[in-house]
Amino acid sequence: QLQLQESGPDLVKPSETLSLTCTVSDGSVTSISHYWGWIRQPPGKGLEWIGSIYYSGSPSYNPSLKSRVTISVDRSKNQFSLRLRTVTAADTAVYYCAREYKGIGVPGTWLDSWGQGTLVAVSS
């Protein structure tokens, strides 16, 4: 069964770059049916889609973060990554990586597998 695991620092200083990696196990980032995405959840709040990427295509980003975010895929390591630049306290959140399944003959996409999430605090 597919497993996703986030890794990266749990504390980042304001104005620096938040970098997280998601390692995919028992599955492949080159799957033709799937995109790979990042979602975040500030403490006690709702969910925000950050963006997603197909292994051979360009990423799609939330416009609210587009100027600061980069999502990339490393096929050799079976990983995908998130970089969020110039962070502030408002970026403090639990960050989830997830697999996004693109329906065939069924409308839409959905997040069918999630990592456990990692809390990243932005503080000096």
Add this chain to the structure above:
Amino acid sequence: DIQMTQSPSSLSASVGDRVTITCRASESISRYLNWYLQKPGKAPKLLIFAASTLQSGVPSRFSGSGSGTDFTLTISSLQPEDFATYFCQQSYSTPYTFGQGTKLEIK
């Protein structure tokens, strides 16, 4: 961005009750609507995709309906493990957006 509004924001119910949660989109999203359940300290879990298709392994007491702008998630007979927060999500257009959540609590 498409705004997703859930109601109610919180709900108290008892084991065995039938409950319905509503999700409304700010514009038509056809059937591009998913439902997730989240327990405290855990990642969300997919329940229903494409408005009414049950994800593999999800109990049949969960059901979804709707199209266009109005959608519902129904739990036919609440079980103790169903007390959690529920989110809807639209995948009609990016950025994909979520409802604010409905917290289902034990009465």
